[in-house]
Amino acid sequence: MMAVEGPFLAAIIARLPEAKFNLAAYGVAYSFALLSEAPVIMMLSASTALVKDNHTYTKLRNFNTMLIILVTFILLIGLIPPFFEFITMHLINLPQNVSDLTYTSMVILIPWPGAIALRRFLQGILIVNNKTRLVSYGTMIRISAMGATGFLLFKYSSIPGAFVGASALTAGVVSEVIMTAFICRPYIKKLRVLKSDLAEQYLRYREIARFYYPLALATFIGLGSQPLITFMVGHSNMALESLAILPVINALVFIFRSMGLSYQEVGIALMGKKNEGYKPLRNFALKMAVINTFLLGLIAFTPLAEIWFIKISGLNQNLAHLAVLPTQILVLMPALNVLISFQRAMQVVHKKTGAVSTATALEVTGIILVMIISIQYINFIGATAAALAMIIGRLSSNIYLHHTNKKALILNLHP
Numbered sequence: 001m002m003a004v005e006g007p008f009l010a011a012i013i014a015r016l017p018e019a020k021f022n023l024a025a026y027g028v029a030y031s032f033a034l035l036s037e038a039p040v041i042m043m044l045s046a047s048t049a050l051v052k053d054n055h056t057y058t059k060l061r062n063f064n065t066m067l068i069i070l071v072t073f074i075l076l077i078g079l080i081p082p083f084f085e086f087i088t089m090h091l092i093n094l095p096q097n098v099s100d101l102t103y104t105s106m107v108i109l110i111p112w113p114g115a116i117a118l119r120r121f122l123q124g125i126l127i128v129n130n131k132t133r134l135v136s137y138g139t140m141i142r143i144s145a146m147g148a149t150g151f152l153l154f155k156y157s158s159i160p161g162a163f164v165g166a167s168a169l170t171a172g173v174v175s176e177v178i179m180t181a182f183i184c185r186p187y188i189k190k191l192r193v194l195k196s197d198l199a200e201q202y203l204r205y206r207e208i209a210r211f212y213y214p215l216a217l218a219t220f221i222g223l224g225s226q227p228l229i230t231f232m233v234g235h236s237n238m239a240l241e242s243l244a245i246l247p248v249i250n251a252l253v254f255i256f257r258s259m260g261l262s263y264q265e266v267g268i269a270l271m272g273k274k275n276e277g278y279k280p281l282r283n284f285a286l287k288m289a290v291i292n293t294f295l296l297g298l299i300a301f302t303p304l305a306e307i308w309f310i311k312i313s314g315l316n317q318n319l320a321h322l323a324v325l326p327t328q329i330l331v332l333m334p335a336l337n338v339l340i341s342f343q344r345a346m347q348v349v350h351k352k353t354g355a356v357s358t359a360t361a362l363e364v365t366g367i368i369l370v371m372i373i374s375i376q377y378i379n380f381i382g383a384t385a386a387a388l389a390m391i392i393g394r395l396s397s398n399i400y401l402h403h404t405n406k407k408a409l410i411l412n413l414h415p
Contacts, residue, residue: 001139003258005146006251007313009168012154013161014314020244022161025101027247028094029166031226032102033109036075038223040067040117042215045348047124048265050211053194056203057125063208064121068114075113079106092234098243101162108166111174119177122184127265129187138180146172214353218344218360225364225393229386232371236382238322245323245383248313252299253330256292260338263288267345275346285342292334300327326387336394343401355404359397366393 013022043064051057078084081103088099123135150168153159159167233242263285270277299308305327309320340359347356370389374380380388 016161024243029105044120142176145175233382242382256334289335363397
């Protein structure tokens with residue numbers, strides 16, 4: 001359901017005045033928003049794995065609150081005008097008007113990381129209580145609030161498209177966290193009366209940090225690649241056009257990637273301490289990867305691509321043509337996303353989270369190297385270089401985790 005956001009908002013922005021500038025500004029702002037949420041996004045995995053009773057709930061809730069304060073403070077520092085202008089205009093090389101649009105969009109998105117952190121913490125509690133269906137109820141509220149906000153601003157306001165997109169995203173995620181908090185109340189009450197066993201009652205913040213740090217680092221490195229890609233695309237061939245189409249391409253690919261996003265938590269919940277669930281989880285992952293890749297390929301390699309980018313997304317003929325090749329390159333990303341979710345789940349189950357951050361560091365290294373070579377030496381169009389870099393970077397991460405998990409599977413094979 002969350003995958004609806006990207007195509008919907010991109011289609012709205014593309015139909016408003018100065019679409020190219022606003023799509024570029026929205027894409028840059030969204031990449032910064034992703035970076036700001038990076039330290040908190042793994043709170044879902046942490047909550048699923050650690051919250052068992054009142055003590056662990058309280059400890060992780062307090063840890064999450066401190067994280068929210070820290071991340072929001074850093075985001076506010078980044079919005080100091082001279083610093084922000086240095087990043088957007090001098091490092092990324094954005095025009096003044098696009099930088100200004102990006103700044104206001106980021107101000108609108110200030111509640112984003114805090115709402116994401118709280119929502120994912122609460123969703124972990126629902127997963128622990130086998131109430132995964134209730135998670136989707138909150139998401140339905142998010143999509144409804146996002147859609148209503150986007151449509152009303154599109155129809156009845158004259159604000160720039162980038163502001164419409166940022167406002168809709170903020171309205172959606174704030175509505176979702178309110179709904180999730182309401183749904184979660186009875187399960188929090190149950191946790192409040194549960195006492196810790198000897199193994200859990202000594203859970204300390206230091207231990208939470210030791211468990212969570214590699215996960216947060218991995219996400220920070222991974223999502224940090226988005227601003228990095230934005231920076232390098234800003235210095236590429238057809239930079240502004242590439243920045244304009246990347247949000248549209250990513251929105252389409254995310255529809256099929258999204259199927260694998262929550263598979264990490266599925267794996268954590270069902271893997272078993274001795275990998276009892278490994279084979280059925282692996283087989284399901286393979287089927288999901290094949291289906292998602294096939295469906296994206298059906299759009300990317302057929303006339304459906306033109307229908308999607310022009311009729312649905314609202315791009316003009318030139319931008320739509322530029323978007324096709326990067327989409328074709330990214331056709332394997334849904335499969336690789338399912339695979340990495342499954343691979344990371346094994347690491348979390350066995351509390352070997354350090355390998356997750358190492359794998360992500362390899363991924364970002366691959367992205368940087370491919371971007372430098374393809375932009376500086378081959379002169380690829382920025383969007384094409386970005387797509388190629390994302391695929392090669394993710395493959396390097398998958399290969400590393402495959403070898404690491406192979407050892408874990410041998411050591412912890414269920415008899």
